Amino acid sequence: MVRLIGYFFGIGTVLMLLVAGGVALYVGSLTKDLPDYEVLAKYEPPVMTRVHASDGSLMAEFARERRLYIPIQAVPNRVKAAFVSAEDKTFYEHHGLDFAGLARAMLTNVKNMGSGRRPVGASTITQQVAKNFLLTSKQTYDRKIKEAILAMRIEQAYSKDRILELYLNEIFFGLGSYGIASAALTYFDKSVGELSIAESAYLAALPKGPNNYHPFRQPERAIERRNWVIDRMSENGYITAEEATEAKKQPLGVKERSDAHYVFASEYFTEEVRRQIIQKYGVDALYEGGLSVRTTLNPTLQVEARKSLQAALLRYDEARGWRGPMKNVELGNDWGTAFGDMQSYTDVPEWQLAIVLNVSAAGADIGLQPPLEASGSRSKERKRAFIAADDMKWAMRIVNIGGKRTSAKSPEGVLKTGDIIYVSKTGESRFRLQQPPKLEGALVAMDPHTGRVLAMVGGFSYAESEFNRATQAYRQPGSSFKPFVYAAALDNGYTPASVVLDGPLEVNQGGTLGVWAPKNYSGKFSGPSTLRYGIEQSRNVMTVRLAQDMGMKLVAEYAERFGIYDKMLPVLSMALGAGETTVLRMVTAYSIMANGGQSITPSMIDRIQDRYGKTVFKHDARQCEGCNAQDWANQDEPTLIDNRDQVLDPMTAYQITSMMEGVVQRGTAQILKSLDRPMAGKTGTTNDEKDAWFVGFTPDLVVGVFMGYDTPTPLGRGNTGGGLAAPVFKSFMEQALAGTPKVDFRVPEGMTVIAINRKTGMRANQGDPNVIMEAFKPGTGPSDSYSVIGMDSFREGSPVAPQSPQATRAINSGSGGLY
Numbered sequence: 127m128v129r130l131i132g133y134f135f136g137i138g139t140v141l142m143l144l145v146a147g148g149v150a151l152y153v154g155s156l157t158k159d160l161p162d163y164e165v166l167a168k169y170e171p172p173v174m175t176r177v178h179a180s181d182g183s184l185m186a187e188f189a190r191e192r193r194l195y196i197p198i199q200a201v202p203n204r205v206k207a208a209f210v211s212a213e214d215k216t217f218y219e220h221h222g223l224d225f226a227g228l229a230r231a232m233l234t235n236v237k238n239m240g241s242g243r244r245p246v247g248a249s250t251i252t253q254q255v256a257k258n259f260l261l262t263s264k265q266t267y268d269r270k271i272k273e274a275i276l277a278m279r280i281e282q283a284y285s286k287d288r289i290l291e292l293y294l295n296e297i298f299f300g301l302g303s304y305g306i307a308s309a310a311l312t313y314f315d316k317s318v319g320e321l322s323i324a325e326s327a328y329l330a331a332l333p334k335g336p337n338n339y340h341p342f343r344q345p346e347r348a349i350e351r352r353n354w355v356i357d358r359m360s361e362n363g364y365i366t367a368e369e370a371t372e373a374k375k376q377p378l379g380v381k382e383r384s385d386a387h388y389v390f391a392s393e394y395f396t397e398e399v400r401r402q403i404i405q406k407y408g409v410d411a412l413y414e415g416g417l418s419v420r421t422t423l424n425p426t427l428q429v430e431a432r433k434s435l436q437a438a439l440l441r442y443d444e445a446r447g448w449r450g451p452m453k454n455v456e457l458g459n460d461w462g463t464a465f466g467d468m469q470s471y472t473d474v475p476e477w478q479l480a481i482v483l484n485v486s487a488a489g490a491d492i493g494l495q496p497p498l499e500a501s502g503s504r505s506k507e508r509k510r511a512f513i514a515a516d517d518m519k520w521a522m523r524i525v526n527i528g529g530k531r532t533s534a535k536s537p538e539g540v541l542k543t544g545d546i547i548y549v550s551k552t553g554e555s556r557f558r559l560q561q562p563p564k565l566e567g568a569l570v571a572m573d574p575h576t577g578r579v580l581a582m583v584g585g586f587s588y589a590e591s592e593f594n595r596a597t598q599a600y601r602q603p604g605s606s607f608k609p610f611v612y613a614a615a616l617d618n619g620y621t622p623a624s625v626v627l628d629g630p631l632e633v634n635q636g637g638t639l640g641v642w643a644p645k646n647y648s649g650k651f652s653g654p655s656t657l658r659y660g661i662e663q664s665r666n667v668m669t670v671r672l673a674q675d676m677g678m679k680l681v682a683e684y685a686e687r688f689g690i691y692d693k694m695l696p697v698l699s700m701a702l703g704a705g706e707t708t709v710l711r712m713v714t715a716y717s718i719m720a721n722g723g724q725s726i727t728p729s730m731i732d733r734i735q736d737r738y739g740k741t742v743f744k745h746d747a748r749q750c751e752g753c754n755a756q757d758w759a760n761q762d763e764p765t766l767i768d769n770r771d772q773v774l775d776p777m778t779a780y781q782i783t784s785m786m787e788g789v790v791q792r793g794t795a796q797i798l799k800s801l802d803r804p805m806a807g808k809t810g811t812t813n814d815e816k817d818a819w820f821v822g823f824t825p826d827l828v829v830g831v832f833m834g835y836d837t838p839t840p841l842g843r844g845n846t847g848g849g850l851a852a853p854v855f856k857s858f859m860e861q862a863l864a865g866t867p868k869v870d871f872r873v874p875e876g877m878t879v880i881a882i883n884r885k886t887g888m889r890a891n892q893g894d895p896n897v898i899m900e901a902f903k904p905g906t907g908p909s910d911s912y913s914v915i916g917m918d919s920f921r922e923g924s925p926v927a928p929q930s931p932q933a934t935r936a937i938n939s940g941s942g943g944l945y
Contacts, residue, residue: 166259166284171195171295173416173737174308177399179392179423180580180732186396190413194307195737196318198291204323205306206290207364208330212355214251215362217290221281223250223274251293252277258296299329300336313341313380323365324376327355341380342499349378391432391473394584394594395423399730406743416737422578422730422745424571427862431569431581434857436474438833439586442841442850443563447524447531451545457483461493465546466504470495471587477560480511482545487536489514492549492557511557513537513549518559562586565841567833568595568709569854571862574717574828576746577726579710593836600706601834605664606810606819606847607690607703609782611673612661613719614684617778618676622785622900623887623908626660626675627916628652628668633698642699644670647811647846654914656887658785658900662793664809666702671916673701687773688715703810712821713830719782720806720823722872723774776874777903783871784901786822794848795820798856803863804870807855809847814840820851825869827862831855877901882908 174189198206210217249257256276280289299309306329310318314325321329331339331351339348353374360370399421403412411417455464461481470479479495490513496504515522515537522534534540540559541547548560563586571581584594593599616622629651633642644666646652652665660668673681678696685694690707694700714728727745734743752764786806790798794809807822816838821830831851834841841850881890884898889908900908 166255166280166288166292169259169292170737171305172414175403175412175415175417175419177396177419177421179421179425179428181425182420183425185392185421185423186400188400188412191304192302192308192312193295193304194311195295195305195416196307198287198294201291201294201306201318202321202326204364205294205318205321205326205329207359207362208323208326208355209290209294210251211358211362211364212327212330213254213333215358217251218286220250220252221278223253223277250277252280252289255289255292255296256280259292297333298336299332300340315381322373322376323356323359323369324352324373325379327359327373328352328378328380330355341378342502345378352378391583391588392423392425392428393473393588393592394596395421395428395579395582395730397588397592398582398594398597402731403734417742418735418739420732420734422573422580422732423582424580427571427581427858428583430858430861431571431583432473434854434861435567435569435583435831436586437857438850438854439563439565439567440560442565442833442845443561444520445524447526448521448540448559448561450527451482451541451547452479453546454542454544455481455546457481457544460508462496462504462506462508464544465495468495468546469589470548471562471589473587473589476550477548478550480547480549480557482541482543482547483510484543485538485541487515487538489517490537490541492547494549511549511555513557513559517552517556521559521561562590564835565833566591566595566836567831567851567854568599569829569831569858570596570709570713571827571829571858572713572717572728574720574726574823574826577714577717577728578732578745579728579730580827582710582730595832595836596709598708599832599836600708601817601832601838602703602705602812603690603707603712603819604703604810604812604817604847605666606712606808606821607685607705608661608664608669608701609719609786609808610684610688610690610715611669611681611701612657612785613774613778613782614681615657615672615676616781617684617775618680620657620672620676621902621906621908622656622658622781623882623902624657625654625887625909625912625914626657626668626672627914628655628660628665628671629916631667631671631916633670633674635697644698644702654886654917656884658788658884658898661782661785661808662788664789664794669701670698673698675915688718690715703812709830709832712819713828716807716821716823716830717828718773719779720825720828721779722776722874723772723779724768725771725773775903777877777901780871780874780877781901781903787871790822794846795822795852797848797852798822798859801856801859801863803859803868805859806871807852809852811846811848815842815845816840818845818850819847820855822852822855822859824859824863825871827859829855829858829862831858873901876904878904878907880907886912888912 171193172189172191173193173195174187176184177186179185253274295305298304301312303309303312307318309329309332310316310321313329314321316325328348331348331354338344339351341348356370356373359365360367399419400412403417403419407415458464461483465479465481468479471477480492482490483493484491492511492513494509494511496507499505518537518540521540522537525532525534525540548562549557550560552558566585568585569581569583570579572579582596584596585591631644633644635642646666647664651667652659652663655665655668657672659665660672678698678700681701682694682696685691690711691705694705710728714726717726718724729745731743732745733741735741749767750764751767752761755761783806786808787804789795789808790805795807798805798807803824805822805824807820810819811817817832817834818841819832821828823829831854833850879899879901881897882888882900883890883894884896887908890897
């Protein structure tokens, strides 16, 4: 018997050893291809890039996984306690595996066999780190064993704080948020350090199943699960019973985060920044690199830029009549659902969609589009309003539907039941009919000393069209190019008092192009006139004659030097702005004149920092000697070394600026005189009034405005740069300059100011009624003898090109160039 027992014992021992050996071999085989857990030491998760305005306001976030990385030292104990209580209460005690928890899970799963219930697990936080970082989520025994082995190795290699840091920064919380820092912002618009006990508990409840505890779709389950976590925190001794009771009384408190770019309409600017980052660092750096981008955008100026441009586009559009509703639909039983899916202009916050419920002679009853709730669905609430006949008079004046222009005697001739329209609130219960304009435009504001773009609007609405007319639309600048012709002349021996003939001119263009006879916008000539007069009154023929006198190659050289064109064709029509360029390029070129002739590079980004806070890009490339001194011992004051190129003589820059001040005081932009500021600028209008421009500046701010159809179309007679674009500039400047002191343009040392007769350009006599103070460079001054550029050929009766039948036809037809 003893021998038999010994026999069976021996067999059992052998079998046990075989099983143990088999298990050891099996586990050994699994460990051979285990991932290297040491990579966790260099873990750099995909982190979102955040873009901020110059004042720190958040403009945009770019991410594939919306994550912000936060070190464990910045996570409060109550937040740690919430996650430990919810996920792994023995976290600080075990060495990777919770054996008691595993036993409980096994018993539970045995009991639930055949019930169809999902097996329960007992994964520790360390195991979840192993799975999330190093393994797949595939449910196999092999994976679970590998997970256990890795968990124990991770525990040996890293501290509990490091493991918890990895976990909190990696897990998914729902609503597109990865990591605790991003979740805190998404759900509560708070930093992690600001989270309360209740908020911490709710976030700790989410990793098990974000959709199961969705704050808007499953609010009751969300609160129930949050309260369960709070109870666990109390049981584990992290909070008192009183704190738990108080926390469970709190509402869920989840709120939508505000999108800052909707507040100050920065979408065009933000998109330009996005493109630049991708071009500079690549797509992955933008969406995963965790960059912190500080832009140049001034939110206050951006708001005013949007309002000023949109208001002007609407004024022009409404004057051309009502083109009809967005669409017409059946009201049905619930009018709120008839247009609930339609998207409105998110960057025109004053507007909202409405549906016409009834129309009478007094006005129109309308239903306002139900607002979006935090859950993403439309509200069940229905709000009605009224548009009085007076608030749609502009539409009644001209009804222009399908190209047929009529007028309406009452609102019934404008609107019909079921029409989907845009409205804006004008009073407590009053709404005004609105219409998206077809006319487009752009505005750019820049600091001329640094090239920092302070505001940029690329069209009426980014939501409607992402095409940026400030940077992507190449349009003819018209007469706004003329200052660069005059600047080239002033830089090469001419003075503001030089006299050029403003009289008939013919130019033989050669080949089959025939003769070009440029004309002034008024169709009249002024005779011999000074350069100042030519730019103030935007005289086309004078400008062409001046360009012809000094040579178009010189003009082309200056245009390229200013960055208006990369390569300019040296033909005379280009002197009147016949080339194509962008608003941003024109504003940059004017900034060079405004800052005294120094080269600048336009920038929308001040600096970029990587995820660790290291500055990897800085726009201001000036060097500062002495700025890094650790101690102050009466040394010289630190100085900035400016190595920028001098594009234009500072004296020339002042002369052309002074001449453009005359555009405001006596010329084509007198609408700006009421601003009562030292201000210079130039209007620009192209053939058939297809493009309207104004670019102007004070000593410290340059602003360019363009208006025109995306497909160049005549704007109508009289719609010039002075009539369309300059009022936008004025509206913007009224707000931009409010509360700022008046600053005169800086006069370079060595210049002489002499009183001259503004008609003849010669030194003024006592009692002369046409006196103007003109700036001259050293060694120059008003001419002692009267001479007129272009007069000799005019007296001889020989035009620049031989007379021809084509020339006669050109003159008789009144054709001209750009103006």
